[in-house]
Amino acid sequence: MTASSMTASYIKCHLRWKRLIFLLCLGMSTIFFWMTTTWSTKTVLPPCRPFHALCRAFLSASDNQTEWRRRDCQIKSYLTNNTLQCSKLMKDLHFITRPLSAEEEAYPLAFILTVHKELEVLIRLLRAIYTPQNIYCVHVDAKSPPEYKASVQKLVSCFENVFLSSRSETAIYAGFSRLKADLNCMSDLVTSKVSWRKVVNLCGQDFPLMSNLELSPKARDLLEWSRDTYSPDEHYWVTLNHLTEAPGSNIAGGWEGSIRAIKWKDQTGKQHNGCNGRYVRSICVYGLKDLPWLIKKESMFANKFENDFEPEALDCLEQWHRNKLLSHTSVPIEPSWLLATRSNSEHAIA
Structure with missing residues (x-):
């Protein structure tokens, strides 16, 4: 072997070793980067917000010293990630996965949710009212941001009985378009395969309980008349609910009822003791100190909450509702249905 060939062989061998060392270092660096990134992602996630001390009286029937611990609470992250596993979402976000009683299974309901913001509040509302025998129509305001619409679309795609309204309105506060949004969902619900018995509107000031969506001539006339009125969704449903001809009507009921608890600003000292949160358009956004009034009120729904304002109030009320x-329930409780656990028992509820 000549000196020149030996030199070439040495150089080739040397380069091969350098390449192997480089690839080894690159691989180790990649693994180290992945481990560091994964570790960092896990550690930077904020821990679950603890329950406020004022919640203890509501969450424990006999012992207000019981410590409740919230479980997986990174709600929005399930919809903002690029990948979405629906089975994981339903389990990790603690959705009820089967009817809780034979009576509820035999009496399915239809729900209308008209939304335009507050993604986390929407998710928490849906999981509070969700059971698989019901059906849910979600109307997203046409002027909502694209990213919000995309997140809601991801959410409803995980459920066979939750869908978006086929037509989206640009809802204007106190305008007819707000009522039209409800009617769009009602038109969709008429064609549903679910034999729902009554429909529940969760975004207007009223809470209609109707066995079907067929309107009498009087209702159609009222609808036309409502086009030019101020905030028609506030009077249309409650008026229909008092017509003799309307299915499931409540003739004897007054304007005030037990459907939805609202603290109107001008009703301070008359219907309630004042807002302990803050007023938005003369409606109280509830704080923690409003919870005793809400629970004592025993209304069907409360309006309203915001995720970025005293979120501890919604935490407490949500857990109180799930405990109740x-x-x-008349069926065995699945562990994934628990929103929080008590420190002295992993599977106990109040």
């Missing part, structure tokens, strides 16, 4: 829901 599961305490009345």
Whole structure:
């Protein structure tokens, strides 16, 4: 072997070793980067917000010293990530996955949710009222941001009985378009395969309980008349609910009822003791100190909450509602249905 060939062989061998070392270092660096990134992602996630001390009286029937711990609470992250596993979402976000009683299974309901913001509040509302025998129509305001619409679309795609309204309105506060949004969902619900018995509107000031969507001539006339009125969704449903001809009507009921608890600013000292949160358009956004009034009120729904204003109030009320829901069920409770656990028992509820 000549000196020149030996030199070439040495150089080739040397380059091969350098390449192997480089690839080894690159691989180790990649693994280290992945581990560091994964570790960092896990550690920077904020821990679950603890329950406020004022919640203890509501969450424990006999012992207000019980410590409740919230479980997985990174709600929005399930919809903002690029990948979405629906089975994981339903389990990790604690959705009820089967009817809680034979009576509820035999009496399915239809729900209309008209939304335009507050993604996390929407998710928490849906999981509070969700059961698989019901059906849910979600109307997203046409002027909502594209990213909000995309997140809601992701959410409803995980459920066979939740869908977006086929037509989206640009809802204007106190305008007819707000009522039209509800009617769009009602038109969709008429064609549903679910034999729902009554429909529940969760975004207007009223809470109609109707066995079907067929309107009498009087209702059609009222609808036309409502086009030019101020905030028609506030009077249309409650008026229909008092017509003799309307299915499921409540003739004897007054304007005030037990459908939705609202603290109107001009009703301070008359219907309630004042808002402990803040007023938005003369409606109280509830704070923690409003919870005793809400629970004592025993209304069907409360309006309203915001995720960025005293979120501890919604935390507490949500857990109180889930505890009551599961305490009345006639089926075995699945661990994934628990929003929080008590420190002295992993599977106990109040």
